[in-house]
Amino acid sequence: MSAATHSHHGFDPDSLGMPPVYSLNLSASQRDILEWLTSRGAIFDPVVAGTEEIAADCSVSTSTVYESLARLETLHLVDHPDPARYRVNPRYYFASNPEIRRLVAEALEAPQITPDARAEGPRKLGNVAARRRRTIQAVPDQE
Template sequence: MTVPAHEFDPESLGTPPLYTLNLSAAQRDVLAWLEEHGAFEQAIGVDAAQVASDCGISESTAYEAFNRLTGLRLALDIAPATYRLNARYFFTAHPEMRTMVSAALHDPVVQPDERALAPRKRGNTDARRRRTIRPVDTD
């Protein structure tokens, strides 16, 4: 399924640049902490005390940072103390990925041919049998 070019704009995947959001240093640190701990790929459980310790901030500042990040929707509060980063933020940080996603949505679907649909070989015996030169009967 291809998406017509007029329906999808890869730039729509991005978010406003971070410098326009007026994030504090603690909020940037918490955002970086979430990135480093894999919050792009999946929702992760977060202990605010551990985040505060890792980032060198107070626990109350960590809570304020999480509240601001979820308010901006940079971090999505999936469940209590479980966060995932907004995929649009990922695409802002990695603009080359926007181009790849756009190409994937516009490119045609890969179509297997007859050879791809043929049965696969079962084992090495079949391959050896095909490579063996057999004498021809001359009788």
Template sequence: MSTPAFDPDRELTCPPLYTLNLSAAQRSVLAWMEDHGALFAHIVAPVEEVADGCELSVSTVYDALARLETLRLVLREPGGAARINARYYFTLHPEMREMITAALTAPEIVPDDRARAPRKTGNIAARRRRTIRPVDDD
């Protein structure tokens, strides 16, 4: 049985957000998290702070986060920190997806014998290292 070929549109994207039927509160919480760096790192998002930032009630933020976690748009660590799924980022930035695809599908770089050989030092370079030259005070 062969493995399917790498398909960046399948492997590095999520469904369009309009197909997920997100509420305004869920979109606001997702935008708040994105603005606070959750695309690139796990952040601690205190529910009260998110509620103040999005002008929502605390219970609405809890419901929004629960739905975003169910959809796997938001991923939680055991310590409570959360992060936006990287597939969401690559859906928003197709140019980055293309760069990652090029890196994942490019052939491996293999050093040759010359790269593995010890570095050669020429006579001029060796002499230059041994000679102490005075510095002009001008």
């Protein structure tokens, strides 16, 4: 059975999760920096962020930023692929959004959407486009 084939037991949405964040005993600074990165889209793509910028925005010292990022990296909550680029582990998002996690699991289990003959055929002109072609231009008011 290949990795792409799903077992009969189904995909377990909890495998996308992680230990509850509260159980990781993050410091306030670590939570703030994680939230700072998340709010800048670091769950979707690595974000460029200097430690001075993070320190200023989170009202902490640069040494606190270094220590916090080091711990977040050790926990695999944050990845640091290149200098000054950080990515939040997408599992962090799924851990805090169980309904999205469930939806992803259902999407992986759901049947493929398969086009039929009509889908393969020529496109019908949409109603709005057809109406637009028939629209009669208003005559300007005569004064």
